[in-house]
Amino acid sequence: MRRCVxxxxxxxTTATQPLLGQVQVIGIRDLAFGAVIRGxxxxxxxxxxxxxxxxxxxxxVGGRVRLRFTLPNALARVGGGATMPITFRNGDAILQxxxxxxxxxxxxPGAVSNEFLLLPNPDANVWIGGRVSxxxxxxxxxxxxxxxxxxxxx
Amino acid sequence: MRTxxxxxxxxxxxxLSLAGSSAQAQSANITATATVYQAMTVTGARTLDFGxxxxxxxxxIGVAAATSGRFDLTGQNSANVNLTFTLPTDLVNxxxxxxxxxxxxxxxxxxxxxxxxxxxxxxxxxxxxASAFSGAGALFVFVGGTVTPAANQAAGTYNGTVTxxxxxx
Numbered sequence: 001m002r003r004c005v006x007x008x009x010x011x012x013t014t015a016t017q018p019l020l021g022q023v024q025v026i027g028i029r030d031l032a033f034g035a036v037i038r039g040x041x042x043x044x045x046x047x048x049x050x051x052x053x054x055x056x057x058x059x060x061v062g063g064r065v066r067l068r069f070t071l072p073n074a075l076a077r078v079g080g081g082a083t084m085p086i087t088f089r090n091g092d093a094i095l096q097x098x099x100x101x102x103x104x105x106x107x108x109p110g111a112v113s114n115e116f117l118l119l120p121n122p123d124a125n126v127w128i129g130g131r132v133s134x135x136x137x138x139x140x141x142x143x144x145x146x147x148x149x150x151x152x153x154x
Numbered sequence: 155m156r157t158x159x160x161x162x163x164x165x166x167x168x169x170l171s172l173a174g175s176s177a178q179a180q181s182a183n184i185t186a187t188a189t190v191y192q193a194m195t196v197t198g199a200r201t202l203d204f205g206x207x208x209x210x211x212x213x214x215i216g217v218a219a220a221t222s223g224r225f226d227l228t229g230q231n232s233a234n235v236n237l238t239f240t241l242p243t244d245l246v247n248x249x250x251x252x253x254x255x256x257x258x259x260x261x262x263x264x265x266x267x268x269x270x271x272x273x274x275x276x277x278x279x280x281x282x283x284a285s286a287f288s289g290a291g292a293l294f295v296f297v298g299g300t301v302t303p304a305a306n307q308a309a310g311t312y313n314g315t316v317t318x319x320x321x322x323x
Contacts, residue, residue: 028184134190145186
């Protein structure tokens, strides 16, 4: 009876264990606002072909993909001394499979999670835009911040 | 028999809990960047003045002439800036007849100081000309051209507007 129990456990393990959803995320392009003027809000659309930020995601197996952004609320001046507000809204990110004709899905990068059924092709791009709001007395110079995209396949 | 059933149930429970853990996660970073510049100013500092012209006699004013047109710009020190022009094809008589006098063959020169000595020549047009502010945030743009009055050009004062648009890049 003991041997029967052990054999049963082994059979169930090999028959029901699903293949793990493997995923790869790569940062492709920075979100580049370029030159901004004091007191003038500057926006970048996620569809901007040059300035929008871009990630590439690749997944082999799985049923659903969950995207989660970790976003800054301010850019920091290089060399210190100032910060500049940055904001993101619903529609500031886009997900699209790489296969020709793949539909684009608009995302809210500030959402706790964006969850989708996996696209027919195993990879996709994610683009992100946003807006910076320099004050009228914003210190001149370069400002930077970090955007993180976490992808879970399950 | 009872003991055996309990043992099987425990094993099954363990297997089912392990089978539910199939998620994988990865993360990547990009950087958001911006460069704050001071606001730019563009001033029409001097009119392009052809003075007296005569019917049938074309007249040119070069960028180095005392009556060439001039724009004065201020902006972020050493920043790159594109210069784009909107240029008339005719000057218009201010008299009620609104006669036209062709203007063209535009010439331009840009410099970090208010002089054409050592300036950089270019052709003003609707296409962007790349330039840059000086280390002190100054840029001077000189403009010349040629008017071509007809042999029967009506007498009068003729005017037109030259517009310079500057943008950081």
